[in-house]
Every structure is written in structure tokens, then in C-alpha cells.
Amino acid sequence: MPAPDADAEAEALDFGALFHAVPSPCVVLDADLIIQACNDAYLKAASRRRSELVGTSIADLLPSRPAGPDTIPGSEPVVETVRRAVRTALDTGRSVVVGLQRYDVDAGRTTAQLEAKVEAKVEAQVEAEVDAAGRHYWIGTAVPVPNSWGAPRHVLYNVHDVTALVPHLATALSEPLEPAGRQARAAVVAATAVAEQSQLFDLALETQRQLGIAVQEVMLPAEVPLSVREAVQIAVRYQPASDALRVGGDWYDVADLGQGRLAVAVGDVVGHGLRAAAVMGQLRSALSALTVADVGPAAAMTALDRVARHSPDATASTAVKVVVDPALDLAIYSSAGHLPPLILRVDGTIHTMNQALGPPLAVTQKVVSRPLGTAMLRAGDTLVLYTDGLVERRGEALDVGIARLSDALVRLRELDVDSIADRLLSELPPMSSLRDDIALIVLRV
Secondary structure (H helix, E strand, O other): OEEEEOOOHHOOOOOOHHHHHOOOOOEEEOOOEEEEOOOOOHHHOOOOOOHHOOEEHHHHHEEEEEEEOOOOOOOOOOHHHHHHHHHHHHHHOOHHHHHHHEEEEEOOOOOHHHHHHHHHOOOHHHHHHHHHHEEEEEEEEEEEOOOOOOOEEEEEEEEEEEEHHHHHHOOOHHHHOHHHHHHHHHHHHHOOOOOHHHHHHHHHHHHHHHHHHHHHHHHOOOOOOOOHHHHHHHEEEEEEOOOOOOOEEEEEEEEEEEEOEEEEEEEOOOOOHHHHHHHHHHHHHHHHHHHHOOHHHHHHHHHHHHOOOOOHOOOOOEEEEEEEHHHOOEEEEEEEEOOOOOOEEEOOEEEOOOOOOOOOOOOOOOOOOOOEEEEEEOOOOEEEEOOOOHOOOOOOOOHHHHHHHHHHHHOOOOOOHHHHHHHHHOOOOOOOOOOOOOOOEEEOO
């Protein structure tokens, strides 16, 4: 008899049934902490029906403040700890251990209802109800779940009830080394080690964030050249990602080419973290050197493609360069997979610069010649270059975001360029805890 095929057996498994049979509480969350699925053990722990949980936020079940008089010293609100773990798991693609946390399992009331009583200054009544329900301590793991393309889109949050260990926290290290004492002590040491590892991981991420910010500050232009400001009205903005862990690779560049001409560019390196910030610096510096040498947009994108092929982390990065000649009322441009620049005409119409779109950097088998596009740019017209953080929203086509930007430009056309830039940054980015970084140039001839 032939040996059973392992892949066929795996495909035959009912993973839905397996998920619900896991004895520890498990819940699948998206980046906004919305519950996508939960197993039977989680329903039991939360004392809720599945219909009450799926589609709602796990934040509704967790305390938004340190809970109770015996809260672990120095701990942050449970909901913020879980939110940070989910962000980290999605950003890094690695599992994140959530150290020892305390929150109360209540059979009928939501955390918000209990906290409302605290606000009403009836803490004693709340504590009495919590005592009746029982105090529970947990250790969790946030595991990134990739989609079919391998990108983490959801997180499996799995928790383990370690309430039985907590009474030993204060005394385990001084207990006699009897068998029972040794077992309790070992369990407590393990739980404490998990919490310490989580803190060290957070510290490492914060160090990486600070290094990334330093790279960005050094690599981005300190200021727009005075000669450019004398020739056109221009506003440049760089807004870091809202999440401290998402140091990114967005960049911009502005240069005076002489004879009244100027060049502007923006780009976006795939990914986040220190590597993305370092690659951003390499690509921006390379394009800046090409611009100083007065290499045209198409030739510059071709050369930048060659540069990107020397760094695996630069693969699929995007960039767009526009050369503006006010004397000729002309803009020439080339794009390597980047979102199209927009021109707001004096009459309130929008022109989309989408006629010179080539593939992102280093994604083809060999270097290809880049296309060149032209557009009229007359006195009073406004040119806008941007990265996807300004227009992209989860679950929405990019065309919708670009249309939203176009509508905003028409609505704000009477404002000066600095006001337009500030209003775009305040109004357009999604109100998400995982908002991306943004590079933006607004130029009026």
C-alpha cells in the first residue's frame, strides 16, 4: 500500500474545526482590532455569543485603563498592550509575546459599563462585582497571519490563563525548595521571563525606530533652495507614520537646474523599519546626483533602476521625477510605478499625469528604457506630487483615494500652497492607528 500523501492529508483537515477545538482562547484580529473570528474557548472566557463578538472591536472587552488595586506595577492599559502587540506583529511579520496582564472576566457587563461606574465614583461596587466574577491573569501571543501573497493582514491572538501562578509571584523566590515549591517557582520564573522578553523586544524596536528617524532626517533635504522659492511657490511636507514602529521609506527631492528650470521628485521604498529608511537614503541620493547632472526624467529613472538592482531591499520601490520649465509652460516627467502627479488648473480642472508610467524599480528581468511624458503647466497651475500614505485606505481602491485628493484640490484651489499642503495632511489620511508615512510636494508656477 502506498504511503499516504502528507499534503493531501493536510488539505483534508478541517481547519475550522481544529481552530474551534483549540483549548486556549483564540481570536483573529485585523489591524484595527476588529474581531474576524474566535474559537469556542474564547467565547467561554468572554461569556459571549459568537454573533456578539465577530465584527466588533476587542477593545470593547478589554480595560482601557489599568484595572483594579492589584494591577501589575508599571503596566499600561490592557487594550493598549494588545493594540501594540498587533501592530508589531503586522509590521515585523514576527510573533509577539504579550507579558503578564490582568483583566477581569465578567459574565454580563462589558468593560465600558464597569468603567462607567468608576467614572460615577462607585468604585467599591465595581470591585465587589469584579471579585464575584473572579480576577484573571493572562499571557498572550500575537501571531501574524499572512494572506495568499504572503503579507501579514491579520493576527491570531492566543491567550493563556495563568491566574493560578499569580499568588506565587511575591513569595516563590523565598519558598523552601520542596517539590511543590520548586514547581511553582519554575512556573513563576517562566512567566516573569516572558514579560521581560517582551519588554526587551519593545526596547529593540524603539531603538530601531530612533535610528530610522535619524536616517530620514539626515537623508531628506534640510530646506528648499532659495532660488527655487524665488521662481515658484512651493510647499514640501514629510509626515512620519502615526505608529512609532512604522519608520518608513518615503522621500522627496527638490533641485534648481538653472536657467529657470527646476526638478521635483518623490519616492516610496517598500516596507518599513531601518532597512527601508536606509534604502530610501540610497535612492534619494542617487536620484539627486542624477538631477544635479541634469539627466532627464526618463534617463534618470532608467539609471535609478540600475542602482536599485544592487539592493534586494529596493526591489519594487517607486519614484516619479518632474522637470518644470516655467518659461515654456511645460512639465516633463517619468514614473517608475509611482502614483500619478496631479495638476490643478486655474479653471479648477484636474489633469492626471499618467502618460509615462513604467514598472517599479528592479522588478523586470533586465533594465528597460523608461517612458517620458509631457504636460502643460501654465502660470497659476498647481502641481502636486505625493506618496500613497496620503490617499491609500484599507480595503479601498487607490483610484478612489486619488479621486478624493482631486476633489480636495479643487475645493482648496483658492488657498496658498502652504495652506493646501497643511489641509491635505489634516483631511485626507485615514484615521487609522496604522497610518503610513507621507511625502508631499505642492508647487504653483
